[in-house]
Amino acid sequence: MRKIKYKKGKKLQPYNLEYTGIHKTKDSEIQLFVYDDLNLSEYEDFKVANLDKYIDGQKTNWINIHGLNNVEWLKSISAYFKIDNFMLADIMNTVRRTKLEESHEFLFFNIKSILPTENSDNINVEQISFLLKEGVLISFQEKRSDFFTHIRERIRTHSGLVREKKADYLLYVLLDAIMENFYITLENEEDKLEELINLSKQSPDPEILERIEKHRDNFNFLKRSIIPLRDSLYDIKSIKDDNVFNAMESDTFSFFARLHQKSLELLEQIESDMGSLESASNFYFSAQTHKMNEIMKTLTIVSAIFIPLTFIVGVYGMNFEYMPELKRHYGYHTVMGAMFLIVVGMIIYFKKRRWF
Structure with a gap:
């Protein structure tokens, strides 16, 4: 049973456009929200060529794309928004690490969304990419999922600040939703860790050690996913001063600073949990050693008792x-x-x- 339901990606050239994920049967779909503080329009299942009819430069436009296996369809979106092939290749190559890139027109951000698998020690992973430009946020998901369902409802019902803010705040809200998945996954891992610690004190079953190693891999994977995310969120702070990408409002940077702080908290908690996992492993081996010592002590005592008896029997034999x-x-x-x-x-x- 594999930890992550993800096959190893091919080694592609940076400009090659090929989807490397596992959701190759998912149809490509597009969803568009156009809103401001007073009005909201929502569109689905329309052609990319008709985007001109719906996008409003005076409002916030959120284009949410599900499915990355239709290369020609994505090429048409790339041509419409003038996205270069290197960025599009990064969107479709799902084995790339989390990264942040900025240009004068775009801010590119990709991230791994992680959730636990029910009734399993596995972790499900999906790459989600974002392109932010003036008034427009494009999100690319490998498949239709419910990561952002509550955000769509907030937009529809005008809850919170999302309708009052611009596309850069929407990017913050979506990233925050993805980071909540990290907390959910980490909490799930901690529950299983507590179970393993209790089992290691009660049973010498070798399966416990196997599960400990699986969860050690899970924690290492979480750590490897969060470290580049932490670095990317830190780099967003520099956007305010480098005069390259200027489509972010100054008060939005404080929200991204909160996400950076969350990433630090997650890393600290993972380090603590890995220490607990190491303790569970050490306790398991200590219990095994103690049990072996008890067995050897019992056998030694029995042997010591029978040594003089064997001597007597040997003499009279x-x-x-x-x-x-x-x-x-x-x-x-x-x-x-x-x-x-x-x-x-x-x-x-x-x-x-x-x-x-």
Whole structure:
């Protein structure tokens, strides 16, 4: 059973346009929200050529795309928004690490969205990419999912600040929703970690050690996913001063600073959980060693008790014709009594020394 339901991506040239994920049967769909503080329009299943009819430069436009396996369809979107092939290749190559790129027209951000698998130790991963430009946010998802359902409802019902803010704030809200998935996954891993710690104290089953190693891999994967996200969120701070991408409002940077702080909290918690996992592993091996020591101690005591008995039996098992005790009427009972007293005496001695 694999930890991540994701096959290894091909080694592609940066400009090659080929979807490397696993959702190759998903149809490509497009959804558009056009809104401001007063009005909202929502469109679905329309042709890219008709975008001119719907996009309003005076409002915020959120284009949400599901499905990355239709290369020609994505090329048409790329041509409409003048997205270069290198960015489009990064969107379709789902094994790339989280990254942030900026140009004068676009801010590009891709991220891994992570959620636990029900009734399994696996982790589900989906890459989501964002392109932000003046008044427009384009999100690319590998398949239709419910990551942003609550955000769509907030837009429809005019809840919170999302309708009052611009596309850069919408990007913050979507990234925040994805980071909540990290918290959900981490909480799920912590619940299983607590279960493993309890099991390691109760059972020597080797399957426990196998599960510990699986969850160690999960925590390492979470860590590898969050570190580049932390770095990218930190880099957003520099956008305010570098005069390259200027489509973000100054008060929005504080929201991204919150996301950066969340990434630091996640990393700290993962480090703590990995320490607990290491403790569970050490406790398992300590319990195994202790059990082995108890077994060896019991066998040693039994062996020690039988050593003098074996000596006596060996002496009287010799085939000499003239042995003094062999002709005695009560010789057998005497030897057996002596052997019994030796056993009782040794047990009493071992008990006083607390050897068992």
